[in-house]
Amino acid sequence: MSESTIVLTKDQRVNLINRRSVAWILEFIPIYVVSTLVLSLISASDLLAWLMLAVWLGVRDLWGASWGKKLVGLDVAPIDDASREVSPGSRVLRNAPLMVPLVPIVEFFVAYLGSDPQMKRIGDRLAGTRIVDRFPDTQGRGSWSGMLVLALVVAGGAQYALKRMLGGP
Numbered sequence: 001m002s003e004s005t006i007v008l009t010k011d012q013r014v015n016l017i018n019r020r021s022v023a024w025i026l027e028f029i030p031i032y033v034v035s036t037l038v039l040s041l042i043s044a045s046d047l048l049a050w051l052m053l054a055v056w057l058g059v060r061d062l063w064g065a066s067w068g069k070k071l072v073g074l075d076v077a078p079i080d081d082a083s084r085e086v087s088p089g090s091r092v093l094r095n096a097p098l099m100v101p102l103v104p105i106v107e108f109f110v111a112y113l114g115s116d117p118q119m120k121r122i123g124d125r126l127a128g129t130r131i132v133d134r135f136p137d138t139q140g141r142g143s144w145s146g147m148l149v150l151a152l153v154v155a156g157g158a159q160y161a162l163k164r165m166l167g168g169p
Helices: 010-041 046-059 067-071 088-099 103-113 122-127 142-165
Strands: 074-078 129-133
Touching: 010 046, 010 067, 010 074, 010 103, 010 129, 010 142, 046 088, 067 074, 074 088, 088 103, 088 122, 088 129, 103 122, 122 129
Parallel strands: none
Antiparallel strands: 074 129
């Protein structure tokens, strides 16, 4: 199937948005907790925090899809053949735009709210990749919406607990 013939329905788009969001939150929570603890213990600068984030964003898909995507049944694949693996170089290139300040916000709008039928972000366009559903959700989007809400609650609780532990307001 060529790139131009792959079009997601409205329900498929909502499902993919929910699952990508849950994947991102599942990845972000442990990174946030660990980096906050490490940086507070070594009294590191904000620059080091940004560098750690940039490195993580660059290499998070190096061994396949990020672990959050794998947990929700998503994968990164070449545009022209979803059965093939993406090369490590393409995986790094796909995430390179995320290392530039403010670009992740632009990426969100391009992928989630843009007109691309495959919901590709800028990095996908550069690397010739797309997100594919390895395990289609046959029960609709409800379960992923619930997971998203749960992940947001857990993230908020983790942030509050860290602030209290570290003596913040």
